[in-house]
C-alpha cells in the first residue's frame with residue numbers, strides 16, 4: 001500500500017458504512033471499502049451484508065474462510081482505504097525468506113531453542129540464502145506454471161544456473177570444482193549431503209509437486225550416468241550445458257511393458273554393420289522432463305544384456321505429453337525411438353553394464369526423494385496446524401476437538417520420525433566412501449523411503465479429513481492439501497515401489513545375519 005495514503009478511522013466511523021451502497025469492513029485493524037467489490041466477491045454479496053459483517057470487524061470470519069494471501073493480491077490490496085486508529089495489524093502469512101514460527105513447521109535444527117549435532121553455521125547461512133532464493137525466484141513461477149502447465153520459466157532456470165544450483169543438485173563431487181556456489185557461501189570442497197538436503201527440502205516447501213519435477217529433476221537422475229560413466233568427449237559436450245541450464249537431460253528407463261523389471265524392457269539397440277553406431281527402436285513411458293529434454297539417458301536391450309546409451313533429440317525421436325494427476329509442467333512423456341542412429345561412443349558404462357550404471361545412482365536418487373517427501377509432509381503439518389487454529393467449529397477452534405488433535409499428533413510424529421532417520425542416514429553418507437554407502441545404506445535408504453512415502457499418504461488422508469471439503473478443492477483454504485493428496489502417490493512409486501524397497505532393506509539385513517547366533 002506504499003503508493004496510497006491510508007486514512008485513520010475509529011470503529012464507530014466504520015460501523016456507519018454498513019449497507020448495500022456503502023459497505024466497509026475491518027480485517028486485522030485494516031479498513032476495506034467493499035461497496036463495489038461486493039458484487040464481484042466470489043463468496044457472494046449476501047455474506048458481506050450480514051449484520052455481523054457489514055461495518056464490523058470481520059477478522060475472525062474472514063480467516064475462517066480465506067487464506068491470508070488473498071489480501072496480499074494487488075486487486076484486493078487496493079480495497080484497503082485505511083486503518084483503525086491506535087491499532088496495529090498483527091496477522092501475516094508466509095514471510096519471504098523467513099523461518100516459520102508455527103511449531104513443527106521447520107525441522108528441529110531450524111526451530112528456536114533446539115540444537116542439532118549435524119548442522120554447522122555454514123549450513124545455516126546456506127539454508128537462509130536458498131530459502132530466500134526459492135521464495136523470491138522459484139515459488140511465484142512454481143504457482144503460475146503449476147496452473148498453466150507450461151515448463152518452468154527460462155528466467156528461473158537461468159537464475160538457478162547463476163548460483164550453480166543445478167550443479168549442487170547433483171550432490172557433492174568433482175563436478176563442483178571451481179564453481180561459485182550460492183554466491184560463494186559454501187566452498188565446493190565443503191559442500192556436503194546436508195547442503196544438498198537443504199536444497200531439496202527448500203524446493204519441496206514450494207508445495208508444487210509437478211513443477212518441482214519440471215524444474216530439471218530429470219537431470220538429477222539423468223545426468224549422473226553421464227557424469228560417472230560418459231567418455232571425456234561426451235562429458236565435455238553434455239555436462240556444462242546441462243549444469244548451466246542451457247540443455248535438459250532426462251532418464252528414460254521405464255516402459256509400458258516393464259518398469260522395475262529391467263529384463264522385461266523392449267527398447268532395443270542394435271549395432272550397425274561397421275560397428276560405429278547403435279540403431280535404437282522402442283518406446284519409453286512416464287519419462288519426467290521428456291517433453292522438453294534435449295538428451296535422453298536410455299536403457300536398451302542389447303546383445304550383451306542391458307546397456308545405457310545417451311541419445312540426443314533428433315531424427316526418429318518423438319515425445320508427447322502424458323496426462324498424469326499432476327501438472328504437465330513436469331513434462332512427463334511417452335517417447336518413441338524409431339531407427340534412431342547414435343554413435344557407439346554414447347554408450348555409458350560399457351555394453352551390458354547397464355544394470356551397474358543404474359544401480360550406481362539408486363541410493364542417491366532415493367535419498368533425494370526422501371528429502372523431498374519428508375519436507376512435503378511437514379508443509380502439510382504446518383497447513384493443518386494453521387487451519388485448525390483459525391477455523392472455528394461448534395463455537396471453538398477446530399483443534400479443541402480431541403479427534404483432530406489425535407490426527408495432528410500422528411502427522412507431527414510421522415514428519416519428525418522421518419526427518420530424524422533421514423538426518424542420521426545423511427550423516428552416514430557424509431562419512432562413508434561410495435563403496436561403504438553401497439554396502440551399508442542401500443537397505444536403510446530403501447526402508448526409509450518406504451516408510452516416508454507410506455507416512456506421507458497417511459498424512460495426506462488425515463489432512464483431507466481435517467480440511468473436509470476444502471481438502472478436495474483446488475483453490476482457497478485447502479489448496480495445498482488437495483494438491484498434496486492428489487500428487488503424493490508419485491513419491492510412493494518413484495525410485496521403486498514401496499514394497500520392493502522395504503523388501504530390499506530386509507533382504508540386505510538377512511544377508512548380513514551371522515550364522516552362529518541363535519535365540
Ligand code: HEM
Pocket residue numbers: 025032034041042043044047048053058061062065066067070071076079475476477
Ligand atoms: C476484503 C475482503 C474480502 C476479500 C478480498 C474476499 C475475497 C474472496 C475470494 C478471493 C474468495 C474465493 C476463495 C479464495 O480464494 O479464498 C472468497 C470466498 C468467500 N468469501 Fe470472501 N473476501 C472478503 C471478505 C469476506 C468476508 C468478510 C466474508 C464473510 C462472510 C467472506 C465470505 C466468503 C465466503 C463464504 C467465500 C466462499 C468460501 C468457500 O468457497 O470456501 N468474504 N472471498
